[in-house]
Amino acid sequence: VPIQISELSSTTQISFYLPYTNTATIHATIKDQSNCMTNDEVNVTLDLTQPNGTDLLQTAINLLNMVSLSGASTGVINSLIDQIQIANQLLLCGNDLDSSKCNETQLMSCGTSSLCSNQGECIDNTCNCNPGFYSKDCSINQFVYDLQLQLRQNLMNSALSSMTMENIPEIMSIMDALTQQSDLNANTTLNMTLNAATQAIQLLDTSSDNPNLATDIQALSNLISDGFDQVIQLDCGLFHHFSLQALNQSYELLQELSDKFIIASNNTPGAQLNISTNAFLMHMGIYNSSQLNNLQINISDDSPQIQLSSLQNEQSLPSSIALTYIYSKENLLKCDSAPATNFTLEFKNAQNLEVIKPNASILITYPQSTFGLIPCPNECARSNDPKGNTTCFCKDISIFYVKSQLGRIYNESNLRFLTLSNISKIFSVAIFLHGRSGCCSLAYYGSLLP
Numbered sequence: 001v002p003i004q005i006s007e008l009s010s011t012t013q014i015s016f017y018l019p020y021t022n023t024a025t026i027h028a029t030i031k032d033q034s035n036c037m038t039n040d041e042v043n044v045t046l047d048l049t050q051p052n053g054t055d056l057l058q059t060a061i062n063l064l065n066m067v068s069l070s071g072a073s074t075g076v077i078n079s080l081i082d083q084i085q086i087a088n089q090l091l092l093c094g095n096d097l098d099s100s101k102c103n104e105t106q107l108m109s110c111g112t113s114s115l116c117s118n119q120g121e122c123i124d125n126t127c128n129c130n131p132g133f134y135s136k137d138c139s140i141n142q143f144v145y146d147l148q149l150q151l152r153q154n155l156m157n158s159a160l161s162s163m164t165m166e167n168i169p170e171i172m173s174i175m176d177a178l179t180q181q182s183d184l185n186a187n188t189t190l191n192m193t194l195n196a197a198t199q200a201i202q203l204l205d206t207s208s209d210n211p212n213l214a215t216d217i218q219a220l221s222n223l224i225s226d227g228f229d230q231v232i233q234l235d236c237g238l239f240h241h242f243s244l245q246a247l248n249q250s251y252e253l254l255q256e257l258s259d260k261f262i263i264a265s266n267n268t269p270g271a272q273l274n275i276s277t278n279a280f281l282m283h284m285g286i287y288n289s290s291q292l293n294n295l296q297i298n299i300s301d302d303s304p305q306i307q308l309s310s311l312q313n314e315q316s317l318p319s320s321i322a323l324t325y326i327y328s329k330e331n332l333l334k335c336d337s338a339p340a341t342n343f344t345l346e347f348k349n350a351q352n353l354e355v356i357k358p359n360a361s362i363l364i365t366y367p368q369s370t371f372g373l374i375p376c377p378n379e380c381a382r383s384n385d386p387k388g389n390t391t392c393f394c395k396d397i398s399i400f401y402v403k404s405q406l407g408r409i410y411n412e413s414n415l416r417f418l419t420l421s422n423i424s425k426i427f428s429v430a431i432f433l434h435g436r437s438g439c440c441s442l443a444y445y446g447s448l449l450p
Contacts, residue, residue, distance in 0.1 A: 003078035019082035053091035057151035069162035172219035179226040182233040225277035236335040238413035312359040320350040
């Protein structure tokens with residue numbers, strides 16, 4: 001993937017850093033005084049020593065010790081990101097630079113234990129690694145895993161120490177490169193990821209004339225998406241409290257991003273922003289209360305499409321309402337490839353950001369091309385539209401509020417089984433009640449990370 005080394009400049013000599021690569025093509029665009037453009041290029045072959053993923057991460061740390069990311073050129077940032085991504089590949093692929101071969105191996109079902117590097121058991125086409133071995137094929141031993149994890153954390157700390165209001169997208173891109181491979185990360189880096197997002201959100205420029213706000217929100221969303229992916233990949237079914245805590249905080253961070261967008265929009269009805277990441281889709285919009293009845297949200301054919309109706313309490317609602325819709329693409333509770341069907345809604349007074357609760361019904365349409373034939377939530381009536389898409393009509397919109405959905409996730413997760421650890425958690429973290437008449441299940445919610 002081409003990366004920009006420098007902007008147009010009168011300088012005829014430019015120094016720049018290359019990531020670890022055997023070959024590179026340097027492209028140059030020359031513009032004369034009449035704005036006529038000429039393109040040229042040169043191929044470069046590099047004589048490199050045998051590659052090693054941890055060495056590349058150490059080299060990236062050395063680069064950060066030589067340059068300052070505050071005001072660093074695009075070329076430095078992009079080369080650093082490339083270096084990290086190549087290091088990720090080498091770690092996951094036995095130091096093989098052939099990305100096509102590596103990608104195929106990483107996506108392949110194990111089939112037999114021999115494809116688990118003889119260090120794990122193939123169960124349901126997935127390697128269950130022996131203690132002290134990691135990655136999808138169990139090829140990373142404890143020493144290498146711990147070393148690369150420490151180097152990764154050092155890089156994260158160095159990047160965050162250089163973050164300013166002006167370079168949020170660049171720092172988030174570095175963090176994204178460090179955290180996008182769940183097999184190379186652990187709870188420690190997930191914690192750092194969410195803390196980094198929190199720190200960046202506090203720095204966001206929410207002035208109405210900030211042209212970079214949408215870019216900043218997208219960059220932050222990409223990082224939060226890495227956290228979602230890690231929970232899904234490493235703890236599908238939610239067996240550990242840390243995963244649920246991270247999930248709760250992720251939703252809180254996304255809501256904070258939405259609040260920043262609302263503030264920057266000066267409470268202007270019609271302001272909207274859609275965000276797309278690997279793990280989720282998010283819609284943020286400001287509407288007049290009169291628009292809420294029969295309001296339709298349709299981000300893409302890959303997500304549930306909604307229409308509000310039968311609004312009962314319009315008179316008691318504020319004149320300007322902020323809506324946040326978040327659709328998680330993968331089911332946190334089922335370890336399969338079927339698309340998730342649930343989503344969350346949050347309504348706020350756009351003037352003071354207080355949560356409000358419209359009394360309305362909701363019609364959900366699931367495009368058949370993505371979802372096929374699916375059941376509806378127990379509280380909803382199932383049907384089909386003329387195109388054959390599944391539709392679900394729910395009289396009570398509140399089942400899709402954030403707290404209700406997180407409560408459902410807890411109630412259906414493996415955490416619902418009482419253990420001594422779970423019981424102790426009940427008395428040591430914030431909880432809220434979730435359930436219907438006669439139900440007394442407990443669900444965790446809030447900022448639970450230490």
